[in-house]
Amino acid sequence: MSITFETALQSFKPRLPLAVALSGGADSTALLIACAARWPGQVQALHVHHGLQAAADGFEAHCRILCARLSVPLTVRHVDARHANGQSPEDAARQARYGALEGMLGEMPDIRSAALAQHADDQIETIVLALSRGAGVAGIAAMPMQWGRAGVDWHRPLLQTGGADIRRWLKEQGADWVEDPTNADERYTRNRIRKHVLPVLESVFPQFRDTFARSAEHAAQAAELLQELAVQDLQNLGNPPSIKALQGLSRARQANVLRHWLRLSHATTPSAAQLSALLDQVAACTTRGHRIHLKVGRGFIERKDGLLDWYN
Structure with missing residues (x-):
């Protein structure tokens, strides 16, 4: 069931200190503001400068101003996120982003948890993409809310919250954010899904965010069982x-x-x-x-x- 931004943050109980991945967009800006207010002195921000567009410098400038206002330490990592031949631009940027985040966290041994700001609409887009590619249960499971890697607990606390509700909360706080100009570029599959597919789903199936989320949870359970079986079988083989x-x-x-x-x-x-x-x-x-x-x-x-x- 979709939950409000406030409810999502109340339910979020990470181990501290916490690092928040900050792009400068609405979702990560809201997540950082809320976490910094809830755990003052226990939050750091991580920003990845992809260098893929002229607006990237503006994203970094916004993050620096926001973190200075919140008294939150900010670490910035510049990466080359250009895609190789045969690789999608979105996948290249995602790999570069996660690699940079893991690299920064590797230099911060005190950080116990990291938070990413993907929300319910991002999850739906991921499920639709997986279905379009003929993915199995692991792909349909989409993004997990929590997992561990290299001693750090990773969280997506907004995964059951709609993007519109996050922006509603930001406006109530009087906070601003940076709009990524590529979000309107329909050369990217996710943007076409967001603009053309999600509105149709909402008109035909008003509760589709909740029902798709349940399907993703069922798929995640099935994927876990298949993984356990594969481990046992490989031991025997x-x-x-x-x-x-x-x-x-x-x-x-x-x-x-x-x-x-x-x-x-x-x-x-x-x-x-x-x-x-x-x-x-x-x-x-x-x-x-x-x-x-x-x-x-x-x-x-x-x-x-x-x-x-x-x-x-």
Whole structure:
């Protein structure tokens, strides 16, 4: 169920000290103002300067002025967020942003928690994107509200709060923020979803934010169960996995454990077509001379002494 900005902040109970990722936009500005008021002297701000547009210097200037007014320490990290060939600009910027945030936190051993300002509309956009790409339950689970990484608790306390309610709260505080000009650029898929898809969903399914959120929660639970099963199966199969032992599992469990093995041991993800071809080869591998050689993810899988061997 959607909750107000005030309720979301009342429910937010991070370990202190806390770092807040501050872009200068409405959502992160509201989150920082509220956290600084609630935990004076216990909050720091982190700003990532992407360098992708002329307005980036204005974002940083706004953050510096805001943090000086709130007496909140600010750390700024400049990154090169340009995308590589075949990579989406949004994905490149996201990776650069999270890498910079983790880098800054790595230099702040006292920080116990970090907060990001994504809200309910961002979550819906993520779910729609996942569905459009044919994602499985892990993708449909979208963004988690909380997770741990490198000794830091990460939080998204506004994930059940609509963007309009956050701006309503900011206006009541008399606070200003920076509007990112790229938010109106329909070359970006998220912006097209926000402008064209969300209004239609709201007109047809007025409670879609709540129902989509429940679906994401169900998907997250299913993804967790699949992960637990994959860990158990890989322990039984061995690493690298035994072909004969794999053949004793259902095709669905084979797919689940092979995705886990490739991600865990080789940091690669097969396409649906690659995984299907691999499963066909595993099923056909009934003779000693059967050869397997397939492109999978960033490398290749071969049969070697009854095992699946991956290399790049």
